[in-house]
Amino acid sequence: PRPSLGAVLSSPIAPYKNAKGKPKTGDARLYRILMTESAYLIWKLRCERVIGGAENPNRPQATPQEVGARWLQTINERLRTDCLMTNTSKYGKKALNKTLVERTWEGTLRNEDNLPPDW
Known part of the structure; x- marks a missing residue:
């Protein structure tokens, strides 16, 4: 199903529990x-389309490949920020x-088995 505005707004309190x-x-x-x-x-993306489109109506819209690449970049930046924020010194x-960051991202990383212990 498609996420709704309610799902986005309530995402901070989503109840994920184990068995x-x-x-x-x-x-x-x-x-x-x-x-x-x-x-x-x-x-x-909407702001770029609406505001940028007003200035340049011939500007092409973002392609699905561009949107996917930007999403992946956004998530990778968030992962990097999480890793940097574990620096206790x-x-x-x-x-x-560190355990929270590892639990958050486990199962989502490429070649996760080949990562060093303190990635």
């Missing part, structure tokens, strides 16, 4: 990241927990 009823923080966090980053990209107590 025992305990919260699956990694899955819930990944869902929240994907929904909010995707909605923000859609908004940016730089961020101290505000640093992200």
